Amino acid sequence: MAHRTAAGHKPGDSRVRDARAPGLARVGAVSHNSVCLDGGLQTELDAAARQIAAHFGAGQQPALRCCERLLEAAERQHSELHLNFFNKPLTFRLESWRGVEECGVEDALARLSLAKSQQFVQITSATRLELLLSEEQAKPEPEQKLTKAKIGGLDKEIQLVEESMDYALGYRPLPKGIKVSRGLLLYGASGCGKSLVCEAMCAAAQARDSKVQLIRINSGEIYSKFLGETEQKLAAHFERAYAHYPHPTLLLLEDVHTLCPKQDAGSDLVKRVSLAMLSLLDQLSSGSRPESSRTFLLATSSQIDALHPSIRRAGRLDCELELGAPAPAARQQILHCLLQPLQHNIQESELEQIASITHGYVGADLANLVYTATLATLKAEARALELRDLQSALTQVKPSAMREVLIESPNVRWSDIGGQAELRLALQQAIEWPLLHADKFQRLGIKPPRGVLMFGPPGCSKTMIAKALATESQLNFLSIKGPELFSMWVGESERAVREVFRKARQVAPAIVFFDEIDAIGGERAEGSTSGSSVKERVLTQLLTELDGVEALHNVTIVAATNRPDMIDKALLRPGRIDRVCYVGLPEPEARREILHIKLRAMPLAENVVDIVDRLVTLTAGYSGAEIQAVCHEAALSALEQSFEAEAVHWRHFEAALQMVQPRTSPELLRLYQEYIKK
Known part of the structure; x- marks a missing residue:
């Protein structure tokens, strides 16, 4: 046999493309596996070899030697070779050839079979193409497990969850007579890290004990249109956990409020599922089944107010942990963790600067901030991330909690306002000083002013001053107009007031600006009882939010009115809106x-x-x-x-x-x- 380079053509066809065969290098009409012809036609070596052998003799060796002599003559005379392949005449012109070891050719011929040859198909519109990767390409990338070290700003919360999980799964002994809590509820705003904490707990449990079983309950996949199937699916997850006994099982249930909402907010199906869930929790915590002694349920919710109150009572999800908006130090830790795998030139002092102005940002917002900044570097040029990229991204990425409330993004500065120097100083004392010099206030044992009321004639820049205050202090700014809080539905107006202050606490430090506050804080009529009208109920709710049981920390109230004489006196007492500033006509x-x-x-x-x-x-x-x-x-x-x-x-x-x-x-x-x- 020979190792040759040949060019072939059908009459009127293009030249044959060369192909490389293992052990024979490049061949033409006689090839291992195939030669690719223009038009998709392929020939098999065994078919060609059989034709040559039949022509020169039954023996393989004589046929190969004759073939070599034939090829030598063809090369000298620049003649053509003619083969009949599946009733198709093929014409080849020999360009070059060289001999190889005969034993190698024999072994190659012995392994060839027409049964393994490729089939000829016709490509149509119904043909499906599938990309086959090599074994090296098909290998999945190694999964990056989330560990506690990769989560920033939640060290204390992770420690509390891990302690509860260790007691429930039997890794830490408890004194006799103390009942173990088998359910923990993590709640907080979306993006605060609830799912991250759950994933970190899963990784920690599996790292400690390889026999730990993880069962994820997807609340969205539980519901079924068939009667009773939803409850069966839910119970099946708990049965899987009990069947794994005596090995521990960790149940993860995200968005538990979708399975157990308040009774007045769901259909008959939701009520049945809620009752089934409550029954399963009772069975888990009561210890009626010994298999439940090594099972722990970790549930999450982003709408704690929508959760059925019964699920939060003792013996069910009796341990609760709130994940709020991170403090500046926690935000710095989160940014440090996010930037660790990236190329950047940002110093810790610069990270501290970014963390100090990202008020109300949760972990997901900070991740979005870093992602937006990284995209900017990729669009411009391949360079390391810098401080200016994060500062530019701050203009695009806002706290997710602020998107749900009526807000205004003011772009007014003190230089845009003429005069009002005394008022500017009073507002800075009430709002900026407590943030910049909190240790001084604490040392003297004084609390910063809770609120400031600006009154004066219309058009004297009261609203503009509030906007400039928010811009210069870089605080989150919630702008509320008094009439917007009123609703025709009973209880909705009070709920709107509660929602405003809940969001303000969530994105603190923040400024809540009430324009035309006399519309909701008007003086109550003499002899009227509290709650006799919608306006009075809203005022009562406002007074409760200002100095109620729940502290209003790092939230300052700024109010404006043209009629201060119409505002209720209780609203202006010290501890509520305790600073009153007159904004008169300009001098x-x-x-x-x-x-x-x-x-x-x-x-x-x-x-x-x-x-x-x-x-x-x-x-x-x-x-x-x-x-x-x-x-x-x-x-x-x-x-x-x-x-x-x-x-x-x-x-x-x-x-x-x-x-x-x-x-x-x-x-x-x-x-x-x-x-x-x-």
Whole structure:
């Protein structure tokens, strides 16, 4: 036999492509396995070898020697070889050849079989193509197990869960007479790390004992349309746990509130499933079955208020652990864990800086922050992550809890507000000082002010000051308008107030700004009983939230009103809204600052100083909003005269002053003065 390179063609066809065969290298018409022809036709070596053997003799060796002589002659004469393959005439022209060991050829021929040859198929629209990977490619990547060391900011919570699990699974002995808790409920906002803690507990249990059985109960897959099947599926999971006895079993049940919601919030199916779940929990904790002595249930919920109260009583899920929004130190640990596998040039001091301004961010939000920052580096160039990438990502990633409430993202700074220096200082003392100098307040044994009330004429920048306060302090800002809290449904208005403060606690430190607070905090009528109207019930709920049993830590109330005399006195006592600030009409110096801020982007035909001096004199009694309206109307007046106007003249300001008149009545100003004297 020979090792050859051949080119073949059918009449009118393209040339044959070379193919490499194991042990024979490149061959043409005589090939191990196959030669790929244009058009998809393939030939088998044994068929060609049989034709050659039949032509030159029955013996294989003589046939091979004759074949070599034939190929030598064909190469010298540049002649062609003709073979008939499955009734298809094939013509080959020999280009080159070389001999190989005969024994190697014999072994190769002995192993060949037409039964193993490839089949010829026709490709149609119904053909399915499947990509077959090599054994090396098909190997799955090694699974990265989640360990306790890879979770940041939850060390104390993980320790508590692990202790409860160890007692329930029998790894730690308890004194006689003490009943073991066989269920623990982890609850908190979405993204706070409940599932991570569960996965870490699974990894810790399996690392300690390889015989630990893990059973995950997916609440979404439990429900069935057939009567009784849902309860059977639920019971089957517990039976699997008992069947594994005496080895320990860890049951994981996420979103338990979907299986056991409040009775008034579900259908008959939900009620049946709730009763079945309560019965299974009673069986688990009562010890009526010895197999339950090495079983532990770890449940999670992101809506603790929607959970059936009966499931939380003693003997069922009697151990509860809340995972709240992490503190700055915990956020720094989380960021450190997230950045550990990445290439970055961020120092610990810079991480501390990011952690100090990510108020209300839970673990999932911080992971999203790092992911967004990493994408920015990939889009620009392949470089290490830097502090500026995280700072840029902060403008895109917000706390997930803030997406569920009515919020406003103000972009107002102190430099955008003219005057009000005393009010600015009072607000900074009430809000920024307790955050920046908390140790000083604690050393002196004083509590920071709980709330600030701003009152004054309309248009004096009360709302704008609150926005600037939120922007400069970098705190989460919840903007609530009084009338928006009222609902026609009984109890919904009070629930809305509770929800606002719940979110504020969750994303603390935060500012809750009540605009037009007189709409919900109006003075109660004499002789009326508490709760006689919706407005009074909302006020009572607001008072309870301000200084009730649940502490309002790192949440500051900022309120604004035009009618302070209509606000209930109980709302303004010390410990609730204890700072009252008057935001009056701007003084001449404040009007000058407002005009400079407004006119710095407006082209003027005359000297800006002269225009400002004249406007300061002529706008006495104007509010800040009315001064801005004068500048706005002057620019519109210039456009009315000509769309080609390039500057605003003094005559345009004179026309604007005629159109915009001060609207703060003397009676309202006297009311404010009398209120201040009280």
